[in-house]
Amino acid sequence: MKIKIQFVTDRDNQSITEDIICLERQELSAETLGLILMEAKKITAEIQKKMVYHQIKDFVSQNRFCSCCGTARSIKGYHPLVYRTLFGRLVLKSPRVLTCQCQPQSQPHYSFSPLCSVLTTHISPELSYLEAKWASLMSYGMSAKLLEEVLPLEAHPASIFTNLQKVSTRLEAELEEEKLIFIEGCQRDWDQLPRPGTPLTISLDGGYVHAREGNNRKAGWFEVIVGKSMQEKQKPKRFGYVTDYETKPKRKLYAMLHNQGLQLNQDITFITDGGDTVRDLPLFLSPRSDHILDWFHITMRITVIKQMAKSVMGGDLPNFEKRLDRIKWFLWHGNVFKALDILESLDFELDTEVFAEGKDAKKHKKYKLYQSVDEFYKYIEANSTFIPNYGERYRYGEAVSSAVAESTVNEMVSRRMAKKQQMRWTKEGAHALLQVRAQTLNDELSDSFKRWYPKMVQSNAISLPLAA
Structure with missing residues (x-):
């Protein structure tokens, strides 16, 4: 059995038929049922080339005429325009059109490219979206391999990285200006x-x-x-x-x-x-x-101090742990004053014992324990205004x-x-990735692309009618 797929273009009541591919099937098997990936990639790539060719041909012919007098403008020459799409890399023939004689010749550009005014970037919005989304979820190399595996294109990690950087820059450009105070009104x-x-x-x-x-x-x-x-x-x-x-x-x-x-x-x-x-x-x-x-960071620091004390406190360990438990209890109930009072006394006792040896203080077995207690004291003191009654919040089901x-x-x-x-x-690369990854995890990246490209349609938002 032979199956022929053709591309039909209707223009001005005329139909042009072009062959895409001819498939042959012999004995039915699981491997030959329907399209295989290689055939699908070849078909979509060929359809893309022919569709783009006819679209550009119509666009150039429509934009060649002067909008003022209707005269056909002369073509100065052609230059190649590389454009990456979901279905392959295309090299487009982009003409440069001379301005019409009815226009003032003092214009800064005597010739212009109609195609460049529409295709402002060298990558299609859908490919840019997929590259940014997949690169935010997996490595650049893996994203390139996956794109090449399922689509008829050549993907490079460096291109995907560059595209993600541009998407991140555009996302950040939409943010408001930085303010010290965002509260407005009374x-x-x-x-x-x-x-x-x-x-x-x-x-x-x-x-x-x-x-x-x-x-x-x-x-x-x-x-x-x-x-x-x-x-x-x-x-x-x-x-x-x-x-x-x-x-x-x-x-x-x-x-x-x-x-x-x-x-x-x-x-x-x-x-x-x-x-x-x-x-x-x-x-x-x-x-x-x-x-x-x-509260998690408070208990974590107390647990670390307890573990350190087990190897250096000796017979004083039970008393030391009891005082740490009291500090934890006071902090749980929001009594920062009492907690700092006990912490200060612990810090003073360790300071006296450690620095009694003068220059050899850092060699003292309790020196690291003293550093941890002193750091914890400063940590609680600096955040004292942010310590509520955790017990009360917990009983009311509020976050602690x-x-x-x-x-x-x-x-x-x-x-x-x-x-x-x-x-x-690099800091720049990590920062850019975080912006796109946050948008992806928030399900907002597609909305951003729709805002930039209003005519961009997602696959789940359209149903295509079948040919009669």
């Missing part, structure tokens, strides 16, 4: 707002990524801040940035809240790890916001921990930039 204006939605809980946390600077592949680490906004019966939203690269981080957090329909009379709870990089980030975003130090943020670090950073993908990143 209490009277807020009271007149409609009834707000359910409260928002935003968890912020940091992670670390292997750094690379030029050819130096051992440049250490740099910090990444990620956050997730949770709302009852709503999909969570995420955002992220590189701390040493992003100079306007507050607007990113505000954009995420704005996308969830934030109102200035809506309750918001920010839960952070108390680090210097995130402590001031959520300030002045909403008049009805609470800022809470994550940023465990959600811990999972967001894994979701936004670790799965793509660490773990099995042990590659090193």
